[in-house]
Amino acid sequence: MTGPLYLRVRDVPAAPPAPRGPSPTVPPTILTPMLIGAHVREDDPIATAAERGAEIVQVFLADPQSWKKPATHPQAEQLRAGELGVVVHSPYVVNLASLNNRIRIPSRKLVVQHAEAAAEVGAIGLVVHGGHVTQGEDAAAGVDNWRKFFERQADAGGFAVPILIENTAGGDNAMARRFDALARLWDAVGGFGAGFCLDTCHAHAGGEELVGVVDRAKAITGRIDLVHLNNSRDGFDSARDRHANIDSGTIEPDVLAAVCAAAGAPVVVETPAEGQRADIAFLRGALR
Ligand SMILES: [Zn+2]
16 A cells, blocks of 8 residues: 655744754644545445555445434444544435425434444544435525524534535436536535535536536535545436446546546545556556
8 A cells, every 4th residue: 555645735934943952843844645545335444445545435334225323333443543534425315405304304313413423433524415306396495404404503513523515416406416506505505614525427427527627616615625536437417327437437537637636635436346446546646
């Protein structure tokens, strides 16, 4: 496993010499690691990360298709204490925008629970899809549901880890597919400190050009906290969400590497497991 890549974030001026005694050791530059890793489904994420050369892992803490409360991860203590970066992805059933009480209310509860379980593993955040309303419903009401969610939780003391809202690939009523919709969502939630996760497959399949996408996203959200670096099996604006390994989809690998470099955030590939080691190695090589 090679060492982490580093981004130079700022140069630190040398401290003036101390009047007496040993002068403090001031490193010339503070380096922030640009972590590259993968979403892993294996029971032992620490071992799997080592096998694939991942410096950060994304995990589910429960069955992604279920409403079940997450259990404490068996490696929670090691993950929290260790060097490996961790991020948690919330279940797919969550839809915080939904106008249906029987979906929205349990979604809120599940996200709060997952944020607590994510804190136990030392996660940098909890990824939550933007969600959607259904056809004929008012998208503004979906955006307002997001705002209410953040507002209520702020009143209750906030989330245990940052919530990273992810752009999605499909649907005409999505909160975070097209960036004009993303802008309306951010007007509602940005003030509560919502984080942003940019998925390259979702952007491409959702109809957002990847060239310049980091700048366009940041102009809206002011931040990118995480990149889901995936190729897409389907074409531009296809609205289909099928991830591919970096060298095997409809997006040029160099375009993906450029997104990665521009974002300056941790990168996780959510690609077929057998190609993840090569995906990570490609990105690391491309960024060097
Ligand atoms: Zn993703």
